[in-house]
Structures are given as C-alpha cells and as structure tokens.
Amino acid sequence: MNDLPPGALDLLVLQTLRAGALHGYALARRIQAASDDVLTIEEGTLYPALHRMERQGWLEAAWDRTDTGRRAKFYSITRSGRARLKKARTVWERTNAAIARVLEAEPA
Amino acid sequence: MNDLPPGALDLLVLQTLRAGALHGYALARRIQAASDDVLTIEEGTLYPALHRMERQGWLEAAWDRTDTGRRAKFYSITRSGRARLKKARTVWERTNAAIARVLEAEPA
DNA sequence: CCTCTACACCTAGACCATCAAGGTATGAAC
DNA sequence: GTTCATACCTTGATGGTCTAGGTGTAGAGG
Numbered sequence: 590m591n592d593l594p595p596g597a598l599d600l601l602v603l604q605t606l607r608a609g610a611l612h613g614y615a616l617a618r619r620i621q622a623a624s625d626d627v628l629t630i631e632e633g634t635l636y637p638a639l640h641r642m643e644r645q646g647w648l649e650a651a652w653d654r655t656d657t658g659r660r661a662k663f664y665s666i667t668r669s670g671r672a673r674l675k676k677a678r679t680v681w682e683r684t685n686a687a688i689a690r691v692l693e694a695e696p697a
Numbered sequence: 698m699n700d701l702p703p704g705a706l707d708l709l710v711l712q713t714l715r716a717g718a719l720h721g722y723a724l725a726r727r728i729q730a731a732s733d734d735v736l737t738i739e740e741g742t743l744y745p746a747l748h749r750m751e752r753q754g755w756l757e758a759a760w761d762r763t764d765t766g767r768r769a770k771f772y773s774i775t776r777s778g779r780a781r782l783k784k785a786r787t788v789w790e791r792t793n794a795a796i797a798r799v800l801e802a803e804p805a
Numbered sequence: 806c807c808t809c810t811a812c813a814c815c816t817a818g819a820c821c822a823t824c825a826a827g828g829t830a831t832g833a834a835c
Numbered sequence: 836g837t838t839c840a841t842a843c844c845t846t847g848a849t850g851g852t853c854t855a856g857g858t859g860t861a862g863a864g865g
Contacts, residue, residue: 594702594792595822595851601799608802614813623802627795634852636815641851659860661813678800684702685793687735691709692786694716694731703822703851722842742823744844749822767831769842 593628598638600681601628603647603666603674610651612661613639639664647673701736706746708789709736711755711774711782718759720769721747747772755781 601620605611611619616639617630642648647670653663666674709728713719719727724747725738750756755778761771774782 592704592788592792593852594704596702597796598851601796604800604802612813620799623799624795625798627791628799631853632814633816633854633856638851640815655812657812657861659812681796683735687732688705688709688789690733691728691731691736692712694712701823706822720842739824740843741825741827741845746822748844763841765832765841767841 593630593634596677597681598630598634599642599647600674600677601630602635602638602642602664603670603677606648606664606666607671607674610663610665612653612655612663614661615655616664642670645673646670701738701742704785705789706738706742707750707755708782708785709738710743710746710750711778711785714756714772714774715779715782718771718773720761720763720771722769723763724772750778753781754778 602616605616605619605623613632613635617632617635620628620630639648639650643650643664647667648664649667650662650664652660655661710724713724713727713731721740721743725740725743728736728738747756747758751758751772755775756772757775758770758772760768763769
C-alpha cells in the first residue's frame with residue numbers, strides 16, 4: 590500500500606521503542622497513528638525487520654502478556670540500538686536535506 | 698558509498714532535467730553538486746535508471762555532441778515525466794513529513 | 806454454542822532498485 | 836604513446852519490501 594523507503598523502517602521502529610517496550614502488532618499501530626495514518630507497516634515487512642534488528646543487537650525480545658492477557662513478544666531497544674538510532678537519524682537528516690536542496694534548486 | 702533510498706533517484710533525475718537536457722555523466726555531476734556532495738549517483742545505478750525511465754516514457758534520449766565535441770546521449774524530460782515528477786514529489790513530501798512526525802514524537 | 810472480528814505471530818517467494826565491479830571507446834594533454 | 840577524464844554500458848549479487856499466504860487465541864454477538 591505504502592512504499593516505505595528501505596532503511597526508514599529501522600528509524601521508525603527504534604525511535605518508537607525509545608518510549609518503552611512494545612510488541613510488534615502494537616508497534617505497527619503506534620507508528621501508523623504517529624504518522625497520522627500516512628505510514629502503514631505491513632506485517633510481512635515488520636516481523637522480518639524486527640528479527641533482523643534483534644540479530645544485529647539493536648533490539649531485545651521477551652515474551653510477556655498484554656493488558657488484555659494475550660501472549661505477545663515485547664521488543665525493547667538496547668544501548669547499541671540507541672547508538673544506531675542516533676546514527677541513522679543523522680544520516681537520514683543529512684540525506685533528506687540534500688534531496689531537498691536538489692528539489693529546491695530552481696529550474697529555468 | 699551512498700545508500701540513496703530507492704525511488705529518490707527518479708525524483709532527483711526528473712527534477713534536475715527540468716532545467717534542460719543533460720547527458721548521464723553530466724547529470725550525475727549536477728546532482729552531486731546540487732546536493733553539496735552529499736549524494737553520489739553510481740553509474741551502475743544511473744544508467745539502468747535512465748533506461749527504465751525512458752521505457753516508462755518519462756524521458757526522451759537523443760545522441761548529440763557536448764561542448765567539447767564528444768558524443769553523448771542527452772536526456773530530456775517529457776510531458777509525462779513532468780506529471781510523474783509532480784506526483785513523486787507529492788508522495789515524497791507526504792512520506793517525509795510523516796516520518797518526521799514520528800521522529801519528533803517525544804519519547805518518555 | 807457458533808461464528809466473526811480483532812489480536813498477535815510467522816514464513817516463503819517474488820520483486821526491484823541499488824551497488825560493486827567490471828568493460829569499451831573517445832579526446833586532450835604531456 | 837600513455838595517461839587521464841569523459842561518457843557509455845552490462846552482469847551479478849545483495850537486501851529490504853511486499854504479496855499472500857498460514858497458525859492460533861480471545862472476546863462479542865447472535
């Protein structure tokens with residue numbers, strides 16, 4: 590539906606988890622809400638990404654129960670994940686600003 | 698070197714060509730300069746992308762000579778390409794703003 | 806009780822753009 | 836006559852996203 594640019598997902602996930610651990614499903618809804626429904630995270634995108642980020646040591650996972658008593662895997666950001674977030678954010682802002690400069694360069 | 702997000706290249710190329718036809722090599726340098734050397738367009742990325750955009754009817758190509766007398770393939774943006782640019786730009790701005798909203802959502 | 810919806814997780818395969826790493830050829834300069 | 840910048844191209848690998856499935860649980864409504 591959405592065409593989220595690769596790399597952006599890491600940023601969104603890490604940033605969102607800074608506020609506290611969430612399970613995947615809630616994470617997707619949180620991001621969607623925070624973006625005013627512009628960004629939709631497909632589950633087929635999200636879960637592999639979470640696994641990848643866990644392998645990379647940016648996230649830690651733990652099974653727990655939701656408020657409503659359901660089993661769910663809660664992800665929290667690690668120290669390494671915070672460092673990664675900071676770096677990814679810098680790169681994103683830098684790239685973004687560069688693209689904006691090109692887009693604002695006035696054509697004839 | 699650079700990790701240009703997929704999709705962004707179309708935007709950069711179309712926008713840059715709005716100012717007038719350019720051949721691939723010059724286009725790459727132009728974008729790099731316009732972005733203050735932040736964005737580097739690899740040739741292995743650029744040429745296939747130009748061919749793709751030509752197939753899609755967004756660009757037209759014509760062999761000609763550069764100022765220095767070299768043969769080069771000059772690309773110009775078509776009407777359809779301008780429409781595409783406008784659309785891609787809207788999507789990009791929208792997505793960008795959405796990501797920015799998520800990044801600015803204050804964590805605890 | 807039964808069915809439907811929302812929750813919550815997962816994977817396999819296809820797709821596609823980027824990138825790395827090559828290769829060809831011309832003109833100018835030294 | 837070799838080297839450099841110009842200018843084009845392709846092949847193969849990589850890797851993240853998306854499509855399209857699948858599993859199972861809990862609660863609500865009929």
